[in-house]
Amino acid sequence: MPRSFLVKKCFTSKKPNYSELESQTESYPGGEISAVTACYPSALVWDVGLLLTPETNPLPEGLGPMDLTSLSSSEEDEGRSSDPPSPTPAERFPCTCCSKSYSSPAGLSRHQLSHCQGGEGIANSRAFRCKHCPKEYSSLGALKMHIRSHTLPCVCSTCGKAFSRPWLLQGHIRTHTGERPFSCTHCSRAFADRSNLRAHLQTHAEVKKYQCTTCSRTFSRMSLLHKHSEAGCCVSS
DNA sequence: CTGGGGATGGGGCCC
């Protein structure tokens, strides 16, 4: 089933969203998540790197947080990069509902759609309701996008699996064709998905992106850090 | 149990 579309930040009744846990402390049914949250990294390594000192968090000889740049600047990361979030310039367009800001009014306008899913923002204005589920949207465009997650118009001609967006189908088709256009510059591996290459590149890094704030151990994936935390590093201390 | 790969979905930006 497709995950909630455009409304994830307002309806978190499904699985825990760890990205949210990084930015806010939300209690989830069951309560165990908040315990994990307590020991979750508040910053990625590139952020932590600003805080690292040889005294407090010694790194392996010759290594530093900026080693990551050699990964992010490789061929898989042209154009928009995974640069650390930068301070918001004054000339940006801030959202009045949250702390985010955007480089253009259009960007801000689209973002603000995401604030309209909780019901509060639509009450006084015209609401576009999905006929397949109770969700409401403030614009027809947002609703159309949402409806795709019900109709799944992009169908794989090989296996019949359906997707909401064409590029999702494209990625899926690669699982049939075996095409792997994204190759690692450090080893011979190739990947069908750029994100998976990016995750793989982390395995070549000695200082990885996700760091335990308690033991300073770094992990290539957030899920691994999560497991590490659940296994007791942070809890036992 | 841990680390890593495969697959997939959502948000956001650019054109």
Place this chain on the structure above:
DNA sequence: AGGGCCCCATCCCCA
């Protein structure tokens, strides 16, 4: 305004 693309996040599975 909409489509395409990218990044990030997450789940599942396997070695």
